[in-house]
Amino acid sequence: MIVVIDYSVGNVKSVCNAFHHIGCEVELSRDPAKIAKAVGLVLPGVAAFGYAMEALGSAAEPVRQAASAGKPVLGICVGHQMLFDQSCEYGPHKGLGLIRGNVVPIPPVQTVPHMGWNLVELPEEMDLFTGLRPAKHFYFAHSYHAQVNDRQVRIAYTDYGSPLTASVQKGNIYGVQFHPEKSGNHGLQVLKNFYAICAKR
């Protein structure tokens, strides 16, 4: 079973609905025992960074351990940003530190927030995007993005006046800045691919 981490805030149900729709059972939980047993973990994207990290609270350590043990982890939007060292949204906040890098404001070349459908170039070596290459549109809604300082990380970019980090992969750790649960059939395919990655283990 894939466990969607429950922050008890905002709308985490959209992600669960999308997994149900593709025939994948998920459980909404923050119980360390369930996190340890899960085949994969999803960190959904709700609220501001500091708020989300605080809400994650005692579940942070089990998530970090599971990720280090090789369990597939998918962070979505703020959940993706939480994979990094820190963010400066409303003051500095520490992240999970699973990927080296910082979450910084989107360069104000165009209107912020970056909201709507944008094209993401999908590199060959990222298995989250099987069947979707070379590029697809996904739905974004964010004001901050990740600046990656980690050589082991594969990165997919989107262009918004300047290149923004749209997705990252470091081994079993995956992050998507866009919302796959709100990106129509292509987004559902990303979730199917994650499900397949979890099932393979």
Add this chain to the structure above:
Amino acid sequence: MLTKRIIPCLDVKDNRVVKGVNFLNLRDAGDPVELGARYSDEGADELVFLDITATIRSRKTIVDLVRRVAENVFIPFTVGGGIGTVEQIDELLRSGAEKVSVNTAAVKNPNLMAEAAKRFGNQCVVLAIDARRSKTRAGHWQVCIKAGSEPTDVDVVEWAVRGEELGAGEILLTSMDADGTLAGYDNELNKAVSDAVNIPVIASGGAGKLEHLYDAIVKGGADAVLMASITHFDNYTITQMKQYLRDRGLPMNL
């Protein structure tokens, strides 16, 4: 670069999608959840659900509808109609809507937009404006409230600017004169508003042909086009609309 958006609008009455002409003579257009799921699957960029009855009884129904839509629709959607308090907005967002649109209540209490934006972020707050061409002042439009039934003295362009200042993240601009006529959007209206604000404008009312969509974006300056009649009654598919706009050089999610 962000794409231009195609947004089917589902006016909901008694749990059915309906569509009229100039806000009158409603025709049945199907089940809202089924139709929403079909549009989501066909590649629509967003959906708008408007509760056009907006009574106390229908409000409960609309929360339930939003939940069912969220289970079957995997693109962003906005819900509106008779929403008057921050608590109602909270309930709809928690039920799965990305955005909530306010109209009559915002005119009566503009602070509602500020409160909602502060609590949920500007991106959740859509200011819906029903605009009617002024009979006395050329090049002006008046804001109408209560599903278009009550004209006010408020000027549409001034109201849109005020809405942005108060925290609206988007303007859903409906021309009552063009609504349901299939004769084209009111692009003079769209241009006047899109030139005056920095937030996205969704053009609504009057789409009948593919070139109308192009004109609303290029001549009217709209970031998104909303339509009902031409898609509910199968004149054009979402893909046909997107292909047409892409072929004419606009960035589309296709």
